[in-house]
Amino acid sequence: MTGRDNRPPVGGDNKMTTTSSASAVRAYEHLSGGEGRRIYYRAERYKVRDLFRKILPEIEVDKAPFTLHDLSMSGIAVFGDRDMEWNADVGTCVPVDLKLGDTSLFSGSGKVCRVEPTPFGPKVGIQLTTGPLDIAQIVTRHNEISLQRELDVGLTETLDLVDPEYRVVCADVIHLLRQCRVTLTKFEGTNGSSGDDRERIAEALAQCEERVIPRWRDLWHRANELVAPIMEDPEALAATKRFTEAVLTPEFVSGPIWWRSYEKPLGYPGDFGVMNYVYGWRHEGKSAYGKLVHRLGLEVAECIATRMVMMQHTIADLVSNGPAEEPARITNLGCGPAQEAVNYLQVGQLPRPVEFTLIDQDRDALSSTYENLYPDVIRLGGRASVQCIHASFAQLMKAGLLLTDFKPQDLIYSVGMIDYLAPRRAKALAAGLYEQLAPGGMLVIGNMRDTLKGNLWPMEFICDWSLYYRSEQEMLDMVDGLPLTSVEVKPDPTGRVYMLYARKP
Ligand SMILES: C[S@@+](CC[C@H](N)C(=O)[O-])C[C@H]1O[C@@H](n2cnc3c(N)ncnc32)[C@H](O)[C@@H]1O
Known part of the structure; x- marks a missing residue:
C-alpha cells in the first residue's frame, strides 16, 4: 500500500462535499483553476524526504540551523526547532546555506516570505534571491556525498554510544x-x-x-x-x-x-x-x-483508542446533563478523524441539540471526518451540527481570532496535539482555549504520559515520532494560574495517556 491509497476524495468547496464523478472527463467550461492563493503559479516543490531519503542535508538560514522541509527552483520552506526563538520580519533578506557535512550544496540568500508558528517549530518560507536552485545537480551531489559518508562513517561507526x-x-x-x-x-x-x-x-x-x-x-x-x-x-x-x-x-x-x-x-x-x-x-x-x-x-497505539472512548463519555455526559433545549457547544482542536464525535452521533436520539466545531490543519482529515459525520447529522434532523475549520491553531491565535466568532463553548478539547508543544506553548494554548469557554465549561487535554510502560520507545526510536511525554505535574502546569472550580488528571485505561479536565467557574 502507499500512503496516498486510502486518502478520501477531497471536497470541492468549504462545505466538504464530494463528487462521485471525479474520474469523468469534464467539458472545458467546467474546468477550473486553483482557488484562493492557489491561483498563483509556483515552481514545482519537492518534499525533502522524497529527494534525499534518510540523509537529509543541513540547512542554515540567517546562520541558524533549521530543518529543510521542501524546495523548488525558486524557494525553500524550512522548520526551526520547536523551542527556538527566531524572529525575522517578512521581507528581510537572509543568508541561506545548504550543505551535507563539510560540503556546500548551495550558498546564497533569500527573502523571508512567511513565518508561521507550528507545533513542530516555526515554519519559514524563503524566496531565493540568488539562484535558481539546480535541484537535479544538488541531488546528484548529495547522493555522491551520502555514498562516501555511508562508506566512511556508516560502515565503521562505532556502537560505543549504544548501550x-x-x-x-x-x-x-x-x-x-x-x-x-x-x-x-x-x-x-x-x-x-x-x-x-x-x-x-x-x-x-x-x-x-x-x-x-x-x-x-x-x-x-x-x-x-x-x-x-x-x-x-x-x-x-x-x-x-x-x-x-x-x-x-x-x-x-x-x-x-x-x-x-x-x-x-x-x-x-x-x-x-x-x-x-x-x-x-x-x-x-x-x-x-x-x-x-x-x-x-x-x-x-491502543491508548489512542482508549482516550478516544474517554472523550466520547465526556461528550455524552455533557449532552445528557444540560438544559433540554440549549445546545451543547463543543470544540475539538486537532480533531483528525474526530472518532469520538462520529461514535457519539450514532446515538438513537440526542437528549439536547449539539454543535460541534472541528479544527484541523489538514484539509483532507476534515474532509474525511465531515463525510463520516454527515449521515448522522442528517439523520438527527437539525439537532446536531458540525462546522469544520481548516486552520492551524497558530493561525487562529495569531490573528487573535481564536473562536471569537463563536459562542462560548461548553467543552473544548484537544487530544493528541498538545503532545507536540513545548511547555510554554502548551500553556499559552491552554490559556487561549480557556478564554473561549462558557461559564462552567470544561477544557480537556489529552497527552501521552511519561511512564516506563508508555509509548516512548516504539514511537521515538522505531518510528522517529517525537512527542512531549508528560507527568501529572506537567499536565497540571498547563492550566496553572487559571481560575478553575476543579482540575483533575486521569490516566486512560492503558495507563499510557493522561487526560486533564479543568472546569471554568
Ligand atoms: C495525532 S493526531 C490526533 C487526532 C485526533 N485528536 C485523535 O485523537 O484521533 C493530531 C492532529 O492534530 C492536527 N494538527 C497538527 N498540528 C496542528 C495545528 N497546528 N493546528 C491544528 N491542527 C493541528 C493534525 O493534522 C492531526 O489531525
Missing part, C-alpha cells in the same frame, strides 16, 4: 519477529487462497499473536527502561535512534501502521490515516507477517 544491553533487547526483538516471519511465511506458502485456506492462515495468525503480544510488551517495556537515561544525552540519543532505525525499523514496516508512522507520507506524524488504523482495528498488511506486525503496532 550493549539495549542491543541485546533489539536482537531479542529481531529473533522474535524473524521466527514468526519464517513460520507464518512457510504456512502461507502451503496454503492457497480458497476460503478454507484463508481461515487456516487467519487461525495461525491468531495463535501467533496470542504468543507474541505478551513477549512484545515485555521487550518494549525493557527497551523503555534502557532508553530513559539517554533522553537528555543528545549524542547517545542520536546514535541509539540511528541504530534502531537501521536494525529494527525495517523489520516492522511491512505492518501498515508502522510504515505510515515512520514514513509520514503527509509530511507530519500522526496523520488521520494512522489514527484510522487504530480506530478500524483491522488486520492490515499484505502478508500474514505484515498483519502480525501491524497488530503489534495496534498494541502500542
Whole structure:
C-alpha cells in the first residue's frame, strides 16, 4: 500500500462535499483553476524526504540551523526547532546555506516570505534571491556525498554510544519477529487462497499473536527502561535512534501502521490515516507477517483508542446533563478523524441539540471526518451540527481570532496535539482555549504520559515520532494560574495517556 491509497476524495468547496464523478472527463467550461492563493503559479516543490531519503542535508538560514522541509527552483520552506526563538520580519533578506557535512550544496540568500508558528517549530518560507536552485545537480551531489559518508562513517561507526544491553533487547526483538516471519511465511506458502485456506492462515495468525503480544510488551517495556537515561544525552540519543532505525525499523514496516508512522507520507506524524488504523482495528498488511506486525503496532497505539472512548463519555455526559433545549457547544482542536464525535452521533436520539466545531490543519482529515459525520447529522434532523475549520491553531491565535466568532463553548478539547508543544506553548494554548469557554465549561487535554510502560520507545526510536511525554505535574502546569472550580488528571485505561479536565467557574 502507499500512503496516498486510502486518502478520501477531497471536497470541492468549504462545505466538504464530494463528487462521485471525479474520474469523468469534464467539458472545458467546467474546468477550473486553483482557488484562493492557489491561483498563483509556483515552481514545482519537492518534499525533502522524497529527494534525499534518510540523509537529509543541513540547512542554515540567517546562520541558524533549521530543518529543510521542501524546495523548488525558486524557494525553500524550512522548520526551526520547536523551542527556538527566531524572529525575522517578512521581507528581510537572509543568508541561506545548504550543505551535507563539510560540503556546500548551495550558498546564497533569500527573502523571508512567511513565518508561521507550528507545533513542530516555526515554519519559514524563503524566496531565493540568488539562484535558481539546480535541484537535479544538488541531488546528484548529495547522493555522491551520502555514498562516501555511508562508506566512511556508516560502515565503521562505532556502537560505543549504544548501550550493549539495549542491543541485546533489539536482537531479542529481531529473533522474535524473524521466527514468526519464517513460520507464518512457510504456512502461507502451503496454503492457497480458497476460503478454507484463508481461515487456516487467519487461525495461525491468531495463535501467533496470542504468543507474541505478551513477549512484545515485555521487550518494549525493557527497551523503555534502557532508553530513559539517554533522553537528555543528545549524542547517545542520536546514535541509539540511528541504530534502531537501521536494525529494527525495517523489520516492522511491512505492518501498515508502522510504515505510515515512520514514513509520514503527509509530511507530519500522526496523520488521520494512522489514527484510522487504530480506530478500524483491522488486520492490515499484505502478508500474514505484515498483519502480525501491524497488530503489534495496534498494541502500542491502543491508548489512542482508549482516550478516544474517554472523550466520547465526556461528550455524552455533557449532552445528557444540560438544559433540554440549549445546545451543547463543543470544540475539538486537532480533531483528525474526530472518532469520538462520529461514535457519539450514532446515538438513537440526542437528549439536547449539539454543535460541534472541528479544527484541523489538514484539509483532507476534515474532509474525511465531515463525510463520516454527515449521515448522522442528517439523520438527527437539525439537532446536531458540525462546522469544520481548516486552520492551524497558530493561525487562529495569531490573528487573535481564536473562536471569537463563536459562542462560548461548553467543552473544548484537544487530544493528541498538545503532545507536540513545548511547555510554554502548551500553556499559552491552554490559556487561549480557556478564554473561549462558557461559564462552567470544561477544557480537556489529552497527552501521552511519561511512564516506563508508555509509548516512548516504539514511537521515538522505531518510528522517529517525537512527542512531549508528560507527568501529572506537567499536565497540571498547563492550566496553572487559571481560575478553575476543579482540575483533575486521569490516566486512560492503558495507563499510557493522561487526560486533564479543568472546569471554568
Ligand atoms: C495525532 S493526531 C490526533 C487526532 C485526533 N485528536 C485523535 O485523537 O484521533 C493530531 C492532529 O492534530 C492536527 N494538527 C497538527 N498540528 C496542528 C495545528 N497546528 N493546528 C491544528 N491542527 C493541528 C493534525 O493534522 C492531526 O489531525
